Amino acid sequence: MTQEEIFQKITDVIVAKLEVKAEDVKMESEFGNDLGADSLDRVELVMALEDAFEVEILDTDAEKFLKVSDVVAFLEEKKK
Amino acid sequence: MGKLTGKKAIVTGASRGIGLAIATKLASEGADVAILSTSVKEELAAKLSAELGVQVKSYACNVADSQTVQDVFKQIIADMGTVDILVNNAGITRDGLLMRMKDEDFDAVIATNLRSVFLCTRAVARTMMGKRTGRIVNISSINALRGQAGQANYAAAKAGIIGMTRSNAREFASRGITVNAIAPGFIGTDMTAAMDDATKEKYAAQIPLGRIGKPEDVANAVAFLASDDACYITGQILGVDGGLNA
Numbered sequence: 001m002t003q004e005e006i007f008q009k010i011t012d013v014i015v016a017k018l019e020v021k022a023e024d025v026k027m028e029s030e031f032g033n034d035l036g037a038d039s040l041d042r043v044e045l046v047m048a049l050e051d052a053f054e055v056e057i058l059d060t061d062a063e064k065f066l067k068v069s070d071v072v073a074f075l076e077e078k079k080k
Numbered sequence: 081m082g083k084l085t086g087k088k089a090i091v092t093g094a095s096r097g098i099g100l101a102i103a104t105k106l107a108s109e110g111a112d113v114a115i116l117s118t119s120v121k122e123e124l125a126a127k128l129s130a131e132l133g134v135q136v137k138s139y140a141c142n143v144a145d146s147q148t149v150q151d152v153f154k155q156i157i158a159d160m161g162t163v164d165i166l167v168n169n170a171g172i173t174r175d176g177l178l179m180r181m182k183d184e185d186f187d188a189v190i191a192t193n194l195r196s197v198f199l200c201t202r203a204v205a206r207t208m209m210g211k212r213t214g215r216i217v218n219i220s221s222i223n224a225l226r227g228q229a230g231q232a233n234y235a236a237a238k239a240g241i242i243g244m245t246r247s248n249a250r251e252f253a254s255r256g257i258t259v260n261a262i263a264p265g266f267i268g269t270d271m272t273a274a275m276d277d278a279t280k281e282k283y284a285a286q287i288p289l290g291r292i293g294k295p296e297d298v299a300n301a302v303a304f305l306a307s308d309d310a311c312y313i314t315g316q317i318l319g320v321d322g323g324l325n326a
Contacts, residue, residue, distance in 0.1 A: 040255065044209055 006075050010068060013048045017041065027069040053079065082110030083307045088160040090153070092116045092143050092200060093170030095124065097269035098219065101295030102167055105303045107132040111165065114156045116141045135160075143170045143196035144188075153203035162211065165306045166204045168197040168241075169219040173274070175230045186233045193237035197244055201259075205252070214257035215306045218245050219298070222265045222321050238263075242317055249315030258314035260305045265321020267293040288323030 001009075011025045018035050031037040037045065046062045049055075049071065055078045065071050089106045093099040095117035103115045107128055112135040115125060125138040137159065141152040157163050171193045174185035197218055208214030223231055224238035242261055249259040266272065266283040284292055301320045304310055319325050 038254070040209065040251075044206070047206065 001076075001079050003072060003076055006079065007068070007072050009052060010049065010071055010075070013045065013052050014068070017045050017048050025068060027067070027072065029068045030066055031068075032066075049075070055079070082108065083309065084165070084303065085110030087111040087164040087306070088114075088162050089165035089167065089306065090114045090116065090156060090163055090200075090204065091167040091169060092141070092196065095119075095121050095138075098264065098267060098295045098298050099167075099169040100124075101299040102169060102302045103136070104128060104132070105296065105299035106165065106167075106306065107134045107136055109303050109307070110134060111306075112136070112160055114139055114160060116143065116152070116170070118142065143200060144191035146199055149196070149199040149203050153200065157204075157207055163204050163207050164211075164213070165215045165217070166200060167217045167219070167302055167306070168200055170196050171219065171234075171237075173231070173234050175234065177230055178232045181232060189233035190237050190240075193234065194240040194244075197241055201244075201248060205257075208252070208257045209255045212256045214252070214255075215310075216248065216252075216257065216259040217302050217305045218259070218261040219302075220245070220261040220263045220317060222263050222319065222325050225263060225317075225319075225325055245317065246315045253314060258305070258310065260310075260313060260315065261317045262298060262301050262305070263317055263319045263321065263325070264298045265293055265319065265324040267295055267298060267320075269295060283324075286324060287321070288326060291322065293320065293322055 011022055014025050015022050018037055018041055020035055029035055031042060046057050050057050053075055061074060084106055089111040091099055091103045091113060094103040094115035103113050107113045115136060115138050118140060120140045121138040125136045128136040139152055139156060142148045172189060174189050176185060201216060218241050220241045221238040223235045224242055227235055245259050245261040252259060298320050301318055
């Protein structure tokens with residue numbers, strides 16, 4: 001998958017889980033401040049990403065997801 | 081029309097005693113019910129379905145086993161389409177005075193009565209979170225609150241349920257999921273029939289409302305907590321004990 005494809009797929013998951021608009025999801029968007037995710041949202045998001053990308057995301061990795069770009073980078077690495 | 085019409089419920093330990101009364105009550109209020117027990121009870125499910133006009137399906141599930149719970153709950157949620165209500169009722173006793181209590185008897189009761197609540201709750205949490213609504217009712221015991229000689233394992237497990245109930249109530253509250261526990265007193269079931277007569281008489285004499293409880297008394301309280309009427313109640317431990325713990 002290209003970075004753009006990964007970003008699009010992540011955006012779809014974020015829009016479905018966090019009830020935000022697609023145009024508000026940017027690479028530099030922060031989950032907490034910009035997308036309004038609380039701790040439960042983050043857990044739900046990680047589980048939804050695991051399903052969408054068919055990967056396992058450890059809590060220790062998920063803790064480092066501050067911005068959308070962090071998730072894109074992580075999944076790019078995973079899907080190599 | 082029942083107050084649970086259209087709801088999808090899962091009841092563990094539902095083949096007899098309090099669990100069966102709960103499953104029957106939820107079904108009579110219009111809920112479709114998955115009844116879990118150690119072995120499949122096709123006839124019982126068919127009888128309840130026919131009598132109450134809802135879908136009742138039986139599943140075999142060792143609720144103390146993580147993988148089994150994950151697999152069976154996945155199947156149930158696929159079969160019913162969703163889950164609105166979980167009643168964690170499954171429980172066993174392995175009574176014995178502490179000095180003579182075997183490790184296996186302690187561990188088995190903790191696994192079936194307490195660990196199961198964690199496993200089953202986790203198995204429905206994601207679905208309920210996504211729906212932004214849900215009802216979880218855990219069956220504790222008056223002995224969790226008062227203690228009972230010979231029940232170190234059972235009372236510890238049932239007290240653990242109370243701590244878990246309060247924690248989960250706080251954790252899930254922002255998603256519209258309520259979590260409450262019921263602490264039944266002395267209820268006439270197969271399980272209490274195993275108690276010796278002296279203990280039974282001692283209990284009965286102490287009950288302010290003057291009678292041993294019926295499984296239906298507990299089931300009525302579960303149906304209330306599972307309904308929309310109880311939407312502002314969470315993290316509570318409701319005694320259904322004839323005043324025994326008043």
